[in-house]
Amino acid sequence: MPGAPTLAASCGTGSFQTWLDEFKNEAAAKGISQVAIASGLSGVTLDQGVLSRDRSQRVFNQSFEEFSGRMVPPRLARGANLMKQYGSALARIEQSYGVPGEVLVAIWGLETDYGVNIGKFPTIRSLATLAYDCRRSEMFRAELLDALRIVERGDLAPSEMRGAWAGEIGQTQFMPSSYLKFAVDFDGNGRRDLLRSAPDVLASTANYLASYGWQRGKEWEPGSANFAVIQQWNKSEVYARTIAFFASQLSHAP
Numbered sequence: 001m002p003g004a005p006t007l008a009a010s011c012g013t014g015s016f017q018t019w020l021d022e023f024k025n026e027a028a029a030k031g032i033s034q035v036a037i038a039s040g041l042s043g044v045t046l047d048q049g050v051l052s053r054d055r056s057q058r059v060f061n062q063s064f065e066e067f068s069g070r071m072v073p074p075r076l077a078r079g080a081n082l083m084k085q086y087g088s089a090l091a092r093i094e095q096s097y098g099v100p101g102e103v104l105v106a107i108w109g110l111e112t113d114y115g116v117n118i119g120k121f122p123t124i125r126s127l128a129t130l131a132y133d134c135r136r137s138e139m140f141r142a143e144l145l146d147a148l149r150i151v152e153r154g155d156l157a158p159s160e161m162r163g164a165w166a167g168e169i170g171q172t173q174f175m176p177s178s179y180l181k182f183a184v185d186f187d188g189n190g191r192r193d194l195l196r197s198a199p200d201v202l203a204s205t206a207n208y209l210a211s212y213g214w215q216r217g218k219e220w221e222p223g224s225a226n227f228a229v230i231q232q233w234n235k236s237e238v239y240a241r242t243i244a245f246f247a248s249q250l251s252h253a254p
Contacts, residue, residue: 011137016046019132023141027148036152040124047129050121053165054130060236068242072249075109079246080253082114089199093186097206098216104202106246107172107233115171118195123147123161123169127176130166143167146176155183155192170194171201174208182208209233220244 011019020041027037062070083090083105090101105114112118124147130140147167151158156169163169169179174194183192186203193200206214212232213225220226222241231240 011132012134016132020044020128023128023131023144027145030145032145032148033152036148040148040151040158041128044125044128046132047121047125050126050129050165051133054133054135060238062238064238064241064245067238068245071110071242072246075113075246076249076253078114079105079109079250082108083250083253086198086202089186090202093199093203093206097203097210097214099206099209099214100247100251101202102247102250103209103220103230103243104205105250106243107205108201110239110243110246111173112171115198115201118171118173119163119165119168121163121165123163123167123176124158126163126165127167140167143176146180150176150179153180153192155179156195160195170204171198172205174204178208179204182211220247 010022013019024037024041027041028034083101086101086105090104093104094100108114124144127140127144127147131137131144133140147161150156150161161169164173168175171194174183179192179194183194183204184200184207185192186199187197189197191197191200192204194204209229209232212229214229215225218224218226220230222244227240227244230243231237233243234240
């Protein structure tokens with residue numbers, strides 16, 4: 001009826017296209033520009049592959065010994081080389097945010113093999129699919145709005161936004177909400193580019209950890225305050241312990 005408030009696009013009911021049209025209205029009502037909406041959402045279709053992955057997520061059940069033993073040794077030499085290659089940037093990042101380079105490089109290696117495997121899924125399509133689906137629609141609707149805000153801000157074009165199936169983007173796999181909040185332009189080129197700029201990636205990851213209370217100059221062993229911050233990065237105890245272990249190995253690398 002005329003004058004009724006615009007209802008948020010409701011999940012799962014009706015066709016995906018109808019839902020998407022409602023979502024476009026919602027995005028406009030939230031102040032996102034028509035240009036960003038059109039460039040981000042035109043031609044977007046449902047991705048059944050993303051839905052089946054979401055339905056079949058395995059519970060993470062490897063032990064710390066299994067997971068760290070599989071993940072750390074093959075990444076250690078390259079990590080040590082990157083510590084040297086980006087030494088001056090990492091020193092500046094630690095000065096700004098208090099987070100040591102070892103921790104950042106460990107996260108970078110574990111998340112995407114230092115940017116080699118950032119994922120191939122079109123981010124906006126994945127997010128729209130998961131927002132339409134009713135399992136976690138609120139969360140993914142908010143992430144989809146934030147993805148459009150990244151486009152609007154000029155950091156990335158929709159065609160560049162590719163990553164993991166659940167919408168994580170960049171070399172350390174930020175969800176769009178984290179990208180908006182924590183991404184920084186550390187190389188000074190005017191864009192916060194977490195796909196291609198290693199200095200931006202590392203500084204943004206440090207900014208994320210600093211914002212959760214990383215304590216400058218302190219240890220990160222399990223049980224420490226800084227280990228609790230690593231668990232804000234990844235809730236899995238095994239994954240967080242592997243980050244801490246990997247960072248410690250890097251700090252002793254020749």
